[in-house]
Amino acid sequence: MAEELMQQLRSKATELLLREEWKESVQTYSQFISLCQVQLQKARDLQPNPDNLSKLDKSLCLALSNRAEARFRLREFAEALRDCDEALRIESAHFKTLLCKGKILMNLNRYAMALGCFKTALVDSQSCGSESLNGYVEKCKKLEFLWRTGAFDISEWVMNRFQGKFPELSEYIGPVDLRKSEISGRGLFATKNIDAGTLLFSTKAVAIERSILGGEVPDENAQLVMWKNFIDQVNNSTCKCPKTLNMIGKLSSGEEECRLEVPDIGLFSPEAEDNSTSLCFEKLDTNRVISILDVNSLVENGVSGKVLGKNGDYYGIGLWVLACFINHSCVPNARRVHVGDYVLVHASRDVKAGEEITFAYFDVLSPLGKRKEMCKSWGFDCACKRCKFEEEISSRQEMREVEIGVERGMEAGGVVFRLEEGMKRMMVRGKAKGYLRSSFWAAFFDAYSSEKSVKRWGRRIPPVDSVVDSVVEVVGSDERVLKILLGRLNKSGGVVETEKAFKVGRGLYGKVVKKQAMKTLLDGLSSYS
Numbered sequence: 001m002a003e004e005l006m007q008q009l010r011s012k013a014t015e016l017l018l019r020e021e022w023k024e025s026v027q028t029y030s031q032f033i034s035l036c037q038v039q040l041q042k043a044r045d046l047q048p049n050p051d052n053l054s055k056l057d058k059s060l061c062l063a064l065s066n067r068a069e070a071r072f073r074l075r076e077f078a079e080a081l082r083d084c085d086e087a088l089r090i091e092s093a094h095f096k097t098l099l100c101k102g103k104i105l106m107n108l109n110r111y112a113m114a115l116g117c118f119k120t121a122l123v124d125s126q127s128c129g130s131e132s133l134n135g136y137v138e139k140c141k142k143l144e145f146l147w148r149t150g151a152f153d154i155s156e157w158v159m160n161r162f163q164g165k166f167p168e169l170s171e172y173i174g175p176v177d178l179r180k181s182e183i184s185g186r187g188l189f190a191t192k193n194i195d196a197g198t199l200l201f202s203t204k205a206v207a208i209e210r211s212i213l214g215g216e217v218p219d220e221n222a223q224l225v226m227w228k229n230f231i232d233q234v235n236n237s238t239c240k241c242p243k244t245l246n247m248i249g250k251l252s253s254g255e256e257e258c259r260l261e262v263p264d265i266g267l268f269s270p271e272a273e274d275n276s277t278s279l280c281f282e283k284l285d286t287n288r289v290i291s292i293l294d295v296n297s298l299v300e301n302g303v304s305g306k307v308l309g310k311n312g313d314y315y316g317i318g319l320w321v322l323a324c325f326i327n328h329s330c331v332p333n334a335r336r337v338h339v340g341d342y343v344l345v346h347a348s349r350d351v352k353a354g355e356e357i358t359f360a361y362f363d364v365l366s367p368l369g370k371r372k373e374m375c376k377s378w379g380f381d382c383a384c385k386r387c388k389f390e391e392e393i394s395s396r397q398e399m400r401e402v403e404i405g406v407e408r409g410m411e412a413g414g415v416v417f418r419l420e421e422g423m424k425r426m427m428v429r430g431k432a433k434g435y436l437r438s439s440f441w442a443a444f445f446d447a448y449s450s451e452k453s454v455k456r457w458g459r460r461i462p463p464v465d466s467v468v469d470s471v472v473e474v475v476g477s478d479e480r481v482l483k484i485l486l487g488r489l490n491k492s493g494g495v496v497e498t499e500k501a502f503k504v505g506r507g508l509y510g511k512v513v514k515k516q517a518m519k520t521l522l523d524g525l526s527s528y529s
């Protein structure tokens, strides 16, 4: 009777699996597995018949393996892994299970462990002769190497004008660590001296919601739908994966950041184990999820971000957990490049060991007043060195004169001239000069963009090079600054300027774009008006 029922359930579950009806297949396999486990127990207790036991064990192992495959397709990775481990306890070299476990681990970016599974399966695969297994081994080796070394290279894809598949990327944590921040709560810090363009980390989104939002005024309804879908996705991920739940639980929801614990950066490594032994874990309250997303989600085309290979109307919002620990500064030193579901964060200028890694949450090539407004909309007051310095000199006559010039629509060259003269009188030097040039960048940009203006103001305004140097020293590489530099390069074309353009380009796109591909990007930028 029981045998007959088991037979029926097994046939039905297999059929559902073949029809790719994953959810129903999981349900039917679960019924089969429960029944099989009861039968096994009975067989052990009552009539220890080795043949019968072995037959039941084999059936159970295969059912667990198939349920794992269905759960994998449903992206229920934690449960799928549990099934694999249970199946492997019955038969340690079960080919199908090893393959499935390897695929799950690869999806979780746990490359070293995945490679272990594929290699064990390979030993046993002579009889199976699996070509796809060799493919997995090769892919996994490559990703494991990237994860260990951070030696990313997206040049080929860039040179193909972003056509075809995204380059294969892995997660990676470079020379950074999490510590208490003087800015607010926790922050990310450089653990050694880093030069512009160095990859700091790469991480895959927990969730991303994308849409094409065209038009001048973004459609509010479409944005609301996106936001709702995004929250659902995050809730879904936390329900399916205890590690994701644990990571998201560590993020700030905006209150009393100074009291938040500093998590070990290892928690965000793909190789970190889920430290929950059971799958019964607490859910995050939806209101808390919303607050966490409010504080931590990033738009793909943010001021310090660049989405490669997408058009202008494209809009994406996502959650990349390690990036959530990066505080804002008006003197930022990091940028991000979005490639597929990954975000690659790199230094946008040279960074010293121990320095905090910071993003520009908004356009920092803007004056103090505007930056203060933007900070307010983010819910904090910025207390960076640049803001403090500008606050201190804001009442000086020289600064008032520059502001009046801007307010009254004075010619850009005139504003630049007033600012430079004012800085001389106030004896503003070094980095502080870069602070003010960055704040009045719009005037510099306009003054250098027009031939007429350059001719008219001639030597009364500083050369492009020195302004670019001081602005990049303060805010790191920026597309608008690079465009001005490239405009100048098109006219003069010197070796020094070319080298400088490449260095600023590295700060903008990161060293993951090598020289030839960088040239493609720079050419695109200089032809874009």
Ligand SMILES: C[S@@+](CC[C@H](N)C(=O)[O-])C[C@H]1O[C@@H](n2cnc3c(N)ncnc32)[C@H](O)[C@@H]1O
Pocket: 181, 183, 184, 185, 186, 187, 251, 252, 254, 257, 260, 295, 296, 323, 324, 325, 326, 327, 328, 329, 378, 379, 380, 381, 382, 383, 384
């Ligand atoms: C993405 S989180 C950054 C990490 C956060 N400090 C933590 O401990 O999790 C963004 C939040 O950090 C705080 N924050 C970031 N930059 C700041 C700044 N320059 N000044 C004050 N607070 C800042 C704000 O509370 C903001 O909502």
